[in-house]
Amino acid sequence: MTEALARAARDFFTARMLGLVLWPLLGSLLLWILLCYFFWHDLVDGLQHLAAVPLLKSLLGDTVLYLAAQFSVVVAVFVVLPPLVQATALLITATVAMPLMLEYVAGRDYPQLERRQGGSAAGSIWNALSATLAYLLLWLLSLPLWLFGLPALILPVLLNGWLNDRLFRYDALARHASRQEYAQLRRRAGLRFYLLGCCAALIQLVPLLNLIAPVFSGLCFIHMGCTELVRLRATSPGVA
Secondary structure (H helix, E strand, C coil), rough: CCCHHHHHHHHHCCCCHHCCCHHHHHHHHHHHHHHHHHHHHHHHHHHHHHHCCCCHHHHHHHHHHHHHHHHHHHHHHHHHHHHHHHHHHHHHHHHHHHHHHHHHHHHHCCCCCCCCCCCCHHHHHHHHHHHHHHHHHHHHHHHHHHCCCCHHHHHHHHHHHHHHHHHHHHHHHHCCCHHHHHHHHHHHHHHHHHHHHHHHHHHHHHCCCHHHHHHHHHEEEEEHHHHHHHHHHCCCCCCC
């Protein structure tokens, strides 16, 4: 795992990788800002309808209810938007940038690694979408726990680590590992992949560093995936 982090740090400062750094996060941020802009009034109106109880209207009046609905949307945006932006940036990186990164890294550092094409583009898209939706559901279900001190510090790392593992492990191995090899690596190195995802999650939660986190995370998983596959084939040469 430390070797993968070190190699990813080395590769990150190449011109090709630096060219991929900003656009996943900026594209994700732009997407959610536009969605908020176009659907803001619908959100406010929806909250107003939910709060349009005759007793509340008689006590507070329409103006207070409208302001309360707007305030609730603002709070919801600041609570919900950051993980949505981060998850979307990771999704873009996994589905669009990872193939480019894998070609560069594997062609230079692992040229003798045979490609057994256990994954596919359709599998990558399905894996990315299902992982992201599951992450958002888990994140919403865990919101009540964020009211307590310790879970609020630990849960983002655990959840983002799980998302990193699910997103990047598949794409890091899809071209080179067979399906049997992929299943073996999940059993053999699943915990190490998850811990690597948690290490990447720590970077993703740091302001400014989270700008580089999606690409750096992808590089980490590419190096670890290729390294683990080389070791598997060395110890089990008959596996295909």
